[in-house]
Structures are given as structure tokens and as C-alpha cells.
Amino acid sequence: MTAHTVQSIRDGLLKKEFSAVEIAREALIHAERENPKTNAYLLFSSERALETAERVDAKIAAGDDPGQLAGVPVAVKDVILTKGLRTTCGSRMLEHYIPPYDATAVERIEAAGGVIIGKTNCDEFAMGSSNENSAFGPVRNPVALDRVPGGSSGGSAAVVAQNTAVVSLGSDTGGSIRQPASFCGVVGVTPTYGRVSRYGLVAFASSLDHIGPFARNVKDSATLLEVMAGRDPLDSTSAAAPVPNYAAHLDGNVRGMKLGVPVEYMKHATGETAALIDQAIDQLRGLGCDVREISLPATDYAIATYYIICTAEASSNLARFDGVRYGLRSADSGTLSDMYRNTRGEGFGAEVKRRIMLGTYVLSHGYYDAYYRKAQQVRALITRDFTNAFQTVDAIVAPVSPSPAFRIGEKVDDPIEMYLSDIYTITGSLAGIPCMSVPCGATKEGLPVGLQILCNHFHEQQMFRLADAFEKR
Amino acid sequence: MKLTEKQVRYVAGLANLNLTDEEIDRMVHDLGGILEHMDRLAAIDTEGVEPMAQVLYDAEETATLRPDVERAPLDNTVALANAPARGSGYFKVPKVIER
Numbered sequence: 394m395t396a397h398t399v400q401s402i403r404d405g406l407l408k409k410e411f412s413a414v415e416i417a418r419e420a421l422i423h424a425e426r427e428n429p430k431t432n433a434y435l436l437f438s439s440e441r442a443l444e445t446a447e448r449v450d451a452k453i454a455a456g457d458d459p460g461q462l463a464g465v466p467v468a469v470k471d472v473i474l475t476k477g478l479r480t481t482c483g484s485r486m487l488e489h490y491i492p493p494y495d496a497t498a499v500e501r502i503e504a505a506g507g508v509i510i511g512k513t514n515c516d517e518f519a520m521g522s523s524n525e526n527s528a529f530g531p532v533r534n535p536v537a538l539d540r541v542p543g544g545s546s547g548g549s550a551a552v553v554a555q556n557t558a559v560v561s562l563g564s565d566t567g568g569s570i571r572q573p574a575s576f577c578g579v580v581g582v583t584p585t586y587g588r589v590s591r592y593g594l595v596a597f598a599s600s601l602d603h604i605g606p607f608a609r610n611v612k613d614s615a616t617l618l619e620v621m622a623g624r625d626p627l628d629s630t631s632a633a634a635p636v637p638n639y640a641a642h643l644d645g646n647v648r649g650m651k652l653g654v655p656v657e658y659m660k661h662a663t664g665e666t667a668a669l670i671d672q673a674i675d676q677l678r679g680l681g682c683d684v685r686e687i688s689l690p691a692t693d694y695a696i697a698t699y700y701i702i703c704t705a706e707a708s709s710n711l712a713r714f715d716g717v718r719y720g721l722r723s724a725d726s727g728t729l730s731d732m733y734r735n736t737r738g739e740g741f742g743a744e745v746k747r748r749i750m751l752g753t754y755v756l757s758h759g760y761y762d763a764y765y766r767k768a769q770q771v772r773a774l775i776t777r778d779f780t781n782a783f784q785t786v787d788a789i790v791a792p793v794s795p796s797p798a799f800r801i802g803e804k805v806d807d808p809i810e811m812y813l814s815d816i817y818t819i820t821g822s823l824a825g826i827p828c829m830s831v832p833c834g835a836t837k838e839g840l841p842v843g844l845q846i847l848c849n850h851f852h853e854q855q856m857f858r859l860a861d862a863f864e865k866r
Numbered sequence: 867m868k869l870t871e872k873q874v875r876y877v878a879g880l881a882n883l884n885l886t887d888e889e890i891d892r893m894v895h896d897l898g899g900i901l902e903h904m905d906r907l908a909a910i911d912t913e914g915v916e917p918m919a920q921v922l923y924d925a926e927e928t929a930t931l932r933p934d935v936e937r938a939p940l941d942n943t944v945a946l947a948n949a950p951a952r953g954s955g956y957f958k959v960p961k962v963i964e965r
Contacts, residue, residue, distance in 0.1 A: 490948055491947070491948060493940055493944045493945065493947060493948075494940070585923075586921040587921065587923075600919065600920050600921065626932035626933075629930045629932075630920075630930070632923070632925065632929070633925060633926065633929045634925070691910070693906075694906065694907055694910055696903065697903055697904040697905075697906055697907050698907065700900065700904065701904055701907075708881060712882075715882070716950060717949070717950075717957050717959055718948065718949055718957055719948035719949065719950075720948070720950075721950070722950035722951065726960055727960065728960055728961070728962070729959050729960050729961070729962045730882075731960075732959065732960050733882040734882050734883060734884035735884050737881075737882055737883050737884065738883055738884030738885060738886075739884075741883075743889075743892075746883060746885065746889065746893075747893065747896055747897070749881050749883060750874070750877055750878065750881060750883070750893055750897060751897055751900060751901075753877050753880050753881040754869075754873075754877045754897065754901075755904075757877065757880060763908070764904060764907075766917055767907050767908070767912060768907060769917035769918050769919060770912035770915040770916075770917050770918070771907055771910055771912060772917075772918040773915050773916060773917065773918040774910070774912065774915060776918060776921075808896055808899075808900065809899050809900060809903060812900070812903075824921070825921030825923075850921075850923045851923070
């Protein structure tokens with residue numbers, strides 16, 4: 394199947410080379426045929442996809458603007474609600490849950506002509522770095538089938554890499570878009586906190602959760618973000634800042650742009666990853682960027698800070714899964730209290746339980762100040778590091794992950810080892826700044842490696858411009 | 867910080883989480899290891915640092931307010947459609963007795 398882009402679909406539709414219905418049919422057939430290799434899709438939404446595509450074709454026939462994402466097959470991570478389409482969060486708890494409404498991001502994509510073709514596998518409730526925590530089986534990395542695609546948005550990264558969707562939606566709390574993008578060799582964007590409404594995103598850690606795009610090129614990711622971004626009255630944390638036309642300003646001009654490389658990040662990266670990042674930095678110099686070393690001294694405390702804050706928030710957010718309003722209810726529920734405990738004991742997987750326990754502990758009486766409050770203070774210091782850095786540089790470039798995609802099963806028994814691999818992505822998440830992963834090469838074994846670009850709050854445009862110039866290097 | 871089995875069982879109670887004996891053993895081991903890593907935060911000086919509960923950026927004070935306009939809520943039957951047990955327009959739960 395043709396590796397379409399947003400632009401190539403739009404051009405083909407307007408020139409009547411194909412219809413949106415034809416593209417949707419072809420995409421669905423191809424995706425259903427390829428899916429057994431990776432287990433990236435949990436559900437195909439054929440009926441809804443064809444209805445949307447018909448609307449796009451009708452607009453074109455009437456001479457109306459079919460929208461920025463006209464006819465583009467889009468996959469949606471299964472933690473984002475889709476009305477009438479089962480949304481599981483990768484959990485037994487929600488195995489049969491049919492949402493009564495659409496997430497705002499989904500609504501905006503369809504309003505722009507995007508065609509939602511299916512829901513993608515992910516770590517349970519977006520908790521994980523390998524997609525091995527899904528109740529519906531792991532996702533395989535399309536680049537190397539014995540390896541993980543990264544997580545938690547592993548399915549969304551895999552479908553774009555596998556060409557079984559043109560773009561997709563993921564969610565990122567501590568790196569869940571950037572790390573799988575890096576592992577699968579695609580572009581993944583975590584926008585500024587509040588840039589995209591989270592209405593309809595099943596909450597994991599509310600002060601850290603983001604929705605963001607995956608694409609095979611920077612321009613497509615910019616277009617998808619632009620469609621989703623902007624104030625939403627249904628999410629009081631969504632930002633009112635105007636949304637620029639990101640895709641229109643990718644002019645390749647990065648000469649004189651000041652880039653910082655954090656010394657604290659480069660000391661962990663292993664051989665081949667470090668070499669590819671060094672090479673990328675040289676290439677950025679070649680594009681005329683002014684590269685300098687910077688220091689983000691609180692980095693060493695980031696993992697501890699992140700896992701205190703995110704588990705605390707998760708323990709609170711996941712209290713809603715109690716067998717009353719939706720999802721699983723244990724058959725063994727004599728009293729109300731038994732029902733809560735048994736439902737949660739049966740419905741949640743090991744990692745989710747671990748995080749609920751950790752979060753409950755750090756919020757419990759006598760430990761709140763030592764852990765939770767302390768972590769919130771260190772979060773302020775981590776953010777201050779970035780604020781200071783952005784006084785002297787326009788963007789920060791860094792690795793996404795210390796190593797490329799690891800083998801399925803390799804780290805599954807060691808939660809700390811798994812958490813430590815999030816070191817480069819969680820700092821940006823804690824500060825709420827926009828960050829993205831853009832492919833920067835592959836190891837000798839052919840495993841993709843991503844370069845991370847981080848900018849100041851709401852400076853997505855600058856981030857996209859740099860990423861686009863780098864992509865065309 | 868190492869956790870005891872008793873502490874783990876207490877926290878599981880707070881979290882309304884029924885864990886098997888095997889799971890409890892595993893939690894004692896895993897949570898202890900993770901908390902040990904977290905204890906490193908004690909080494910960093912945060913004297914006078916305002917705790918950060920939310921990402922902050924410049925915005926109008928009223929930026930989070932929406933117009934006070936009526937909006938239809940989810941219909942009762944729609945809201946109840948996913949409930950494991952329902953009746954007479956309500957969620958049904960087992961009889962409440964003292965814990």
C-alpha cells in the first residue's frame with residue numbers, strides 16, 4: 394500500500410485520483426491483513442470510517458473545503474474515548490466499555506476530515522515503557538518483531554511505522570509518545586501541557602497527561618497537532634493561547650538558532666545511541682545552528698520525582714474503577730466493600746496495581762511531606778532548570794532513550810530498570826514543555842534512534858521548524 | 867525505605883485493592899526497591915521552594931472560565947448504559963453494611 398502523507402491524500406482527492414472511501418477501504422483491508430504481525434490494533438472501526446469518508450467525498454463533490462485532514466486514515470490510542478467504539482485502556486477492567494461520547498481531540502480530527510480507522514493497543518492505563526503491560530498481549534515492533542515498540546503508546550507508534558495508518562494519536566505522561574516514536578523510527582510529539590484538550594482522555598496523572606500526534610514526517614505531525622490544539626471549554630486546563638499554523642512555517646531556516654545539549658543527559662547514553670546523537674548534533678551544526686553545552690542539574694532527581702507524582706495522581710484517578718458505574722464488577726461481591734476490593738483486584742494488571750500501591754503509600758499519613766510534597770518541590774527545581782536554560786538557548790537537543798528498542802521480555806521483571814529508561818523524557822513532561830522525537834538514524838542492527846527536541850512553553854512552531862530542517866538534512 | 871508485609875497490607879486496604887499472598891510478597895520486594903530509589907530526594911535542598919502542583923504559564927486570570935451557558939448533560943439511560951447493574955434510573959450496588 395502507498396505510504397501516503399496528509400498532503401498526498403489531499404492532492405489525490407482534489408485531483409479526483411481516488412476518493413476518500415477508496416482510501417479508507419484500502420487502509421482498512423491493509424491494516425487488518427498486517428495486524429497479526431504486530432498486534433498493534435485492538436479494534437477496527439470500519440463502519441464509522443466509511444461514514445466519515447463519505448462525508449469527505451460529499452464535501453469535495455459539493456466544492457466545499459474537505460478539511461486539513463481530508464480522507465487521512467487515523468488510528469487512536471485506546472485510552473482516548475470514541476463514542477460507540479469500545480475503549481479498553483488495555484485493561485480487563487474496561488474490556489467491554491463503550492464510551493457515550495467522543496474525546497475533543499477525536500471530534501476535531503473528524504471535523505477536519507480525518508478518518509478514524511481503529512483503536513490501538515497500549516500499556517494498561519498508559520502505564521509502561523514497552524507495551525508489555527496490555528491485557529490484550531504485547532505489541533511487536535514492526536522494525537524488529539522480537540522487540541518492543543516502546544510504550545505506553547506502542548500500538549500508535551507501530552501502526553504509523555508499519556504503514557497501517559498515516560497518522561495516529563498517542564498520550565504522553567512521562568515519555569509515552571516520544572519513546573515509542575524513537576523505538577519505531579517515526580515522529581512523535583508531546584505538545585505543551587494544556588495545548589490539546591484532554592477531555593475524553595482516560596486520566597492517568599492529570600498534571601502530566603498530554604495527547605499528541607505520531608506521523609511519518611514532521612509536517613504531518615504539525616498538521617495533526619494544529620487540528621487538535623486550542624481551548625476547549627470542557628477541559629479547564631486547556632490553554633487559550635492562539636494556535637499558529639504550524640505546518641505553514643516549516644521554512645528550513647534554522648541558521649543561528651541556539652541549541653543546548655545537556656551534559657547530564659549525555660553521560661548515560663550507551664555506545665551506538667550516543668554516537669548517533671553526536672552525529673545528529675554535528676548535522677545540526679552543519680545546518681548553521683549554534684550548539685553549546687548546558688546544564689540541567691536537577692536531572693538526577695527526575696525519575697524519583699516523576700514516579701512519586703505520577704503514581705500519587707494515578708492512585709487518585711483510578712479510584713473511579715470500583716465496579717459501580719462502568720467496567721468490570723467482580724462476581725464475588727457480597728458487600729459493597731468486597732465488591733470494590735475484588736473488582737479492583739481482578740480488573741487491574743500487575744503494573745497498575747504496583748503504581749496504585751506506590752501512589753497510595755506516598756500520599757498516606759506520615760509520608761506525604763517526605764515524598765509527595767518533596768517531589769512537588771523538586772519538580773519546581775527541574776522546571777527552573779529549563780526556564781534558566783531557555784534564557785540562553787532556543788531549543789534543547791538530547792537523546793530520547795538511553796538505548797534502542799529492547800527485546801520483548803528483557804526488562805519485564807525489573808520495574809526499576811524499566812523506570813530508569815525514562816530518564817530523558819520525564820524531565821520535559823514534569824516541566825510541561827513541548828518536546829518531540831524525530832528519527833536520527835539506526836544502529837548497525839537496524840534499530841531506529843530518535844533525537845529529542847525540547848522548546849519553551851508554547852514554542853511548538855520553533856520546535857517543528859528545527860525538526861523539519863533536521864529531517865531534510 | 868523497606869516496607870513490611872504489614873505495611874503493604876495496610877496500604878492495599880487504603881487503596882481498596884484485594885491482593886493475593888503472592889502479590890503481597892512481590893509488592894514488599896518491588897515497592898521497597900522503588901522507595902529506596904525515591905529516598906534520594908532527601909538529599910536535595912528544597913528549602914523555601916514552592917511546591918509545584920500544576921504546570922504554570924502566563925495566562926489571563928479568567929482563561930479557565932467558560933461562558934455560563936446551559937448545556938445538555940448525558941441522557942440518564944446513556945450514562946447508565948455501561949453500568950454492571952442498574953435499575954429505576956440508578957446504579958445498583960450490593961447492600962451497604964459496615965466495613
